[in-house]
């Protein structure tokens with residue numbers, strides 16, 4: 001029976017990926033230097049996002065790291081970042097010795113709030129990192145307006161949003177550089193993997209250089225910088241080519257799942273549901289909800305209740321401003337507070353959103369959630 005096991009998401013890997021992966025292995029084309037599938041996958045990502053360049057890497061986190069290096073972020077530089085995100089958005093900033101400035105989120109999409117960005121924009125920012133959280137584009141029109149006015153480059157973290165559009169433009173090609181993740185549960189997967197997309201040749205060149213140990217041009221082993229090994233393998237690219245073929249179907253699935261959950265939950269005023277604002281196309285990476293009157297403890301209870309019903313429900317991210325390490329590092333009084341991001345950190349859950357989930361299972365998920373909420377209200 002399905003009741004025993006509804007995972008939060010499972011990748012949908014088609015035969016096309018399997019066949020290409022076999023071909024790569026049989027030809028012994030395994031490394032990050034192979035020309036078998038890597039150039040093809042790279043070109044396809046660039047074409048799909050609509051940028052001149054794409055640079056494949058081994059993770060979304062690496063992509064963010066290289067994007068920061070690409071625009072020249074150094075120790076001591078201030079970088080504004082949407083406070084509510086996977087901490088993978090923040091860690092590369094800290095690792096480069098730069099100073100993250102958390103920016104609060106909007107109440108409907110949980111993306112960076114341009115009016116809060118406006119409060120910090122004149123503090124000498126060297127970059128802005130925008131996240132398209134849960135697959136809904138951030139308010140790029142307003143953010144780019146501010147960024148252009150103050151000449152601050154914008155990095156888009158598109159890890160959850162490949163295929164989403166904002167005023168008909170794909171995310172990842174709106175700011176100066178886009179960062180993508182191909183982790184197992186993202187819109188497409190190569191197991192682990194990622195990419196940068198950019199129209200800026202200089203950023204692409206620097207990313208290529210640093211992703212592969214910054215080998216020297218004249219003499220290979222006289223390196224031009226202390227580079228990384230962030231290369232994607234040909235095996236991953238083989239899977240990726242097959243995955244990208246299927247992305248329209250994946251997006252359709254995700255949007256249908258969202259539509260049906262919303263139909264079932266629309267009248268339940270204890271829960272805030274995901275939205276799609278005008279002029280945006282959301283890929284609804286995960287069906288994320290907010291339990292309005294909950295807190296960390298109540299949410300744990302819901303997660304446990306659902307687990308005993310055989311349903312995997314995940315807590316949403318915890319904001320930058322709630323990370324104990326961060327507060328210790330800078331001193332709590334020195335970290336800008338972002339109250340809405342903190343509230344969502346306590347109240348967000350996401351429901352099973354895998355490509356294979358049936359309507360029967362979604363009804364069961366919603367019923368189990370509502371049973372849990374009723375139980376908590378009575379206790």
Ligand SMILES: *Cc1c(COP(=O)(O)O)cnc(C)c1O
Nearest residue numbers: 059060061086088089159181183
């Ligand atoms: C998944 C994710 C990342 C990191 O991607 P990895 O490929 O796991 O390194 C970064 N930002 C956001 C918003 C993500 O969801």
